[in-house]
Amino acid sequence: MIIELIAFGLILTACLAIQLDEAVYAVFSLACFFLCTVLLYAFNGADFAAIFTFAMGAGTISLLLLAGGILSDKPEGSKPLRSLLTAVLAAVVLTVPAILLSAGIIIPRFSFNLPFEHTLWGLRAMDILLQGLVMLSVAIGIAIILHEKHGGEKA
Amino acid sequence: MEYIILSAILMGIGIYGLLSKRHLLKVLISIELIAVAASMNFVTLSAQANKALGETLLILAFSTDTCVTAIVLATMIYISRKYGTSDLTKLAELEEKGEASKS
Numbered sequence: 001m002i003i004e005l006i007a008f009g010l011i012l013t014a015c016l017a018i019q020l021d022e023a024v025y026a027v028f029s030l031a032c033f034f035l036c037t038v039l040l041y042a043f044n045g046a047d048f049a050a051i052f053t054f055a056m057g058a059g060t061i062s063l064l065l066l067a068g069g070i071l072s073d074k075p076e077g078s079k080p081l082r083s084l085l086t087a088v089l090a091a092v093v094l095t096v097p098a099i100l101l102s103a104g105i106i107i108p109r110f111s112f113n114l115p116f117e118h119t120l121w122g123l124r125a126m127d128i129l130l131q132g133l134v135m136l137s138v139a140i141g142i143a144i145i146l147h148e149k150h151g152g153e154k155a
Numbered sequence: 156m157e158y159i160i161l162s163a164i165l166m167g168i169g170i171y172g173l174l175s176k177r178h179l180l181k182v183l184i185s186i187e188l189i190a191v192a193a194s195m196n197f198v199t200l201s202a203q204a205n206k207a208l209g210e211t212l213l214i215l216a217f218s219t220d221t222c223v224t225a226i227v228l229a230t231m232i233y234i235s236r237k238y239g240t241s242d243l244t245k246l247a248e249l250e251e252k253g254e255a256s257k258s
Binding site: 007010011014015017018023026027030033034037040041044045046048049052053056059060063064067068070071094120123126127130131134138 | 210
């Protein structure tokens with residue numbers, strides 16, 4: 001039952017994050033979405049994933065709140081109640097297949113004796129490589145933007 | 156609970172937001188939803204199999220995703236301040252006007 005409620009919360013907050021017109025409200029919905037994700041991971045025994053998602057989600061939400069305050073503008077002719085009701089209705093409809101197709105009873109697990117640290121240590125090379133690739137691609141993107149800007153100013 | 160169905164629904168919501176919304180922040184939120192939906196598969200399936208590989212992959216992917224989100228947000232704020240709008244349609248119109256004036 002709890003898992004079904006968490007699933008409904010996930011879908012509802014995702015729909016609200018997309019549908020709400022105000023950027024700050026959408027970010028708050030995304031924060032609730034991250035909370036539901038943390039609960040889902042915790043109930044499945046993935047404690048490390050839950051804690052990490054909570055930490056990363058807090059940082060992401062703080063950045064998005066700052067950006068939402070800067071980027072938000074009052075939408076013209078907005079109907080907040082209508083969009084809210086549409087999002088809630090869509091969430092209820094989308095939750096039905098997720099709940100009806102569920103199988104079995106969830107038994108809470110405790111993540112004792114999981115070789116997490118060994119797995120993380122073993123994959124450190126891939127972690128460093130992936131982060132290096134991301135930094136390289138971001139640096140290339142910034143270089144291209146600056147080159148275009150410099151070329152535009154010359155023209 | 157069939158978590159694959161749940162993550163597919165969440166990914167569908169994210170893709171809908173990515174295709175239908177024109178505000179820059181909504182696009183970024185949609186991308187975040189897609190990323191969380193995809194990583195949810197790894198974590199839940201590995202937890203059911205009592206292995207830690209899915210959690211490890213979540214940590215690797217999520218840390219990278221957060222860095223990319225921060226850089227994309229900085230770019231969005233720069234674009235919004237420079238052009239005075241966060242709407243993708245208006246930004247495309249501005250770009251067309253700029254190309255037309257150059258030609």
